[in-house]
Amino acid sequence: MDGNGRWAKQRRLPRIAGHRAGVEAVRRVVEAAPGLGIEVLTLYAFSSENWKRPADEVSDLMGLLRHYVRSEVKDLHRNGVRLEFIGNWRALQPDLVALLEDARALTAGNDRLTLVMALNYGGHDELARAARALAADVAAGRLEASSIDASAVAARLDTAEWPAPDVVLRTSGEMRLSNFLLWQSAYAEFVVTETLWPDFDAAALASVLAEFATRERRFGGR
Ligand code: FPP
Numbered sequence: 001m002d003g004n005g006r007w008a009k010q011r012r013l014p015r016i017a018g019h020r021a022g023v024e025a026v027r028r029v030v031e032a033a034p035g036l037g038i039e040v041l042t043l044y045a046f047s048s049e050n051w052k053r054p055a056d057e058v059s060d061l062m063g064l065l066r067h068y069v070r071s072e073v074k075d076l077h078r079n080g081v082r083l084e085f086i087g088n089w090r091a092l093q094p095d096l097v098a099l100l101e102d103a104r105a106l107t108a109g110n111d112r113l114t115l116v117m118a119l120n121y122g123g124h125d126e127l128a129r130a131a132r133a134l135a136a137d138v139a140a141g142r143l144e145a146s147s148i149d150a151s152a153v154a155a156r157l158d159t160a161e162w163p164a165p166d167v168v169l170r171t172s173g174e175m176r177l178s179n180f181l182l183w184q185s186a187y188a189e190f191v192v193t194e195t196l197w198p199d200f201d202a203a204a205l206a207s208v209l210a211e212f213a214t215r216e217r218r219f220g221g222r
Contacts (some may be wrong), residue, residue: 001025001043003172003196016060021198023068030081032202034113036209040162041115044180048088048122065119066096073103080112086158087121088129114162121158123182130156159184167212171197189215 001022008018026043033041046061053061069083076083083103090097100119133156137143143152154160165181168188175192177185191208193200 001045001197001200002170002174004198006172007196007198015057016064018198019061019064023064025198025200026068027072028201029205030076030113030115031079032205034080036202036206038113038209040165041113042086042118042159042165042181043115044118044121044178046087046119046121047179048120048125049179062093062096065117066099069099069103073106076103076115077107077110080110081107082110082114083107084114084116085119086116086126087119088125089117089119089121091120116159116162118180122179123177124179126158127153127183129158153183157183164188167191167208169193169208171195171200187217187219189217 004018004022005015006018007021008015011017030041045065050061051058073083083100083106085100085104089100092100130153134143134148134152138145138148159181164184164186165188167190168177168181168185169191170176171193173192173194181188189212191211193204193208195204
């Protein structure tokens, strides 16, 4: 969800105003997604590298997340949205972790849309954790090292439950993966839009899907 900072700068506003406007874009997109046929929507809200940002911005982002979950969870639940999290999110502040656990529990039975928030998420960290889980299974005699294949790795990723993404969208013209779903994106269609995240809406999301529909997918075949 890139471009919050630039959106604010263009308006001579503090960065937090850009992040706040980013939360409004999250609301619009989450509302539009099920109607566009999206079943799983993963938002990269806070990366394991975002801790390098100034402390006040980190604290603003955690505050926004807390506010979003508190104020939206009932509506999300009413709208059939299941809220889930990937990344090392259990290492966040204990009150926030408790809030996220409650939101997960409340919405666990919903299936209109699964909204996955990547929180304290990094692809390298996720793969390292999966490697540790594999090593622990081998050490405990539950798994043969020689039988470790791609599906054994995938089963130990945070995303084990969901299919690989069809589309990875990056806003604000950035052409990087930035440690997002590294394993899972192997055959994802990459779409880059110049739109800054706070300007993103249902129409912009529909254009991304229209672009996706023009792609010929071969998954390594021909
Ligand atoms: C990147 O823009 C955006 C982030 C690091 C944070 C995204 C977070 C939110 C939209 C709010 C919290 C999330 C939820 C789901 C409530 P940037 O700051 O790098 O912008 P720039 O590239 O223009 O500098």
